[in-house]
Amino acid sequence: MLNQAEKTKTLSAVLVDDDHQFRAGIRSLLNFYTVQDQSISVVGEANRPDLALSLVGDKQPDFVLIDMELIGGDGLSLLQQIQDSGSSCKTLVLSGHEEDSWIYQAMQTGADGYVFKSQVTQQLQDAIASIMDDQIYLPPEVATGFFRRFQTTQASLPSQIGQPCDLSERENEVLYWLVQGASNVVIAKELYISVATVKAHLTNIFLKLQVTSRTQAIVAAIKMNLVQS
Structure with a gap:
């Protein structure tokens, strides 16, 4: 059971969108949301990638909501910059x-998740809960089989993803459950190991695959045929 301090903890968020009215609407929604028994506080807003990156560095939010089209840049470049900065914040695209x-x-x-703007009121709270639980969120209508479709696309992997490499037996097991969309807690239960051990294995997997996020590891695993259906 959560103690009183845990119940009153607040998740911090940064909103990044070029439409100030949309940001205001999202801010209002977040004021009513509770995720993991925690309220949400918006600690910063931006309409440009450079301003957003500065906010992420200064405020160190728990998660960032990012539009794909911004003033003076785009959401993809911002996602990459956040990855490169070493920030531990979660990133959720609203597009x-x-x-x-x-x-x-x-x-x-x-990105840790993707939400359609047309369905933001129906999906946003669940999406935030998922990414804060170390899971990947995609709209339900596209989630089923999404990552498997990477096997039949010609899309190139990000340049930082390296060549196939040997993983230990345990790392392969962790990677298998990661591709299934399992959280660290679920992986730990399935493999009868601690969450800390799961995190250690994920760190090694990321290093060997030369990736920086769960989603990039999943994409790499599928493209390299490192996991079986």
């Missing part, structure tokens, strides 16, 4: 683009 190609690009670049 009006519902085509698979946009989703592929965002997830390949390291």
Whole structure:
């Protein structure tokens, strides 16, 4: 059971969108949300990638909500910059683009989830809960079999993903469950190991695959045929 301190802890968020009215609407939604028994506080807003990156560095939010089209840049470049900065914050794309190609690009670049703006009121709270639980969130209508479709696409992997390499037996087991969309807690239960051990294995997997996020590791695993269906 959560103690009182845990119940009152607040998740911090940064909103990045070029439409100030949309940001205001999202801010209002977040004020009513509770995720993992925690309220949400918006600690910063930006309409440009450079301003957003500065906020991420200064505020160190728990998660960032990112539009794909921004003033003076785009969401993909911001996602990459956040990855390169070493920030541990989660990233959730809120986009009006519902085509698979946009989703592929965002997830390949390291986004933890993707929500259609047309369905934001129905999906946003669940999406935030998922990414904060170390899971990947995709709209239900595209989630089924999404990563398996990477096997039949010609999309290139991000340049930082290296060549196939040997993983230990345990690392392969962790990678298998990662591809299934399992959280660290679920992986730990399935393999009868601690969550800390799962995190250690994931760190090694990321290093060997030369990736920086769960989504990039999943994409790499599928493209390299490192896991079986």
